[in-house]
Amino acid sequence: MADAVEKKGEGLLDEAKGRLKDAAGGLTGDTKLQAEGKIDQLSGMAQQEFADLYDDAETTLEKATAFVQDRPLISLSVAILVGTILGAIFFGRSKKK
DSSP states (O other), X not given: OHHHHHHHXXXXXXXXXXXXXXXXXXXXXXXXXXXXXXXXXXHHHHHXXXXXXHHHHHHHHHHHHHHHHHOHHHHHHHHHHHHHHHHHHHHOOOOOO
16 A cells, blocks of 8 residues: 555646646647656656555455455355356366267
């Protein structure tokens, strides 16, 4: 979780840096600086989205782990059922005559 917060913070900083570069480039007429600013903004936004996805995945994994620890028999039954179904789908005997 700390990783996600750190990455989101980095993304916010990159986005802010990009906005400043974009504005400075616009004021001075420096199109290269403006383009770099837009790239930094997009990079920052992407970092923030990745951090959110990472945080969501981590939360889901924690919930799944807690469920398995709280209900091991149900979890084992579900795993056996899913394994049986997948085995039948992928390795079922479908010999055509």
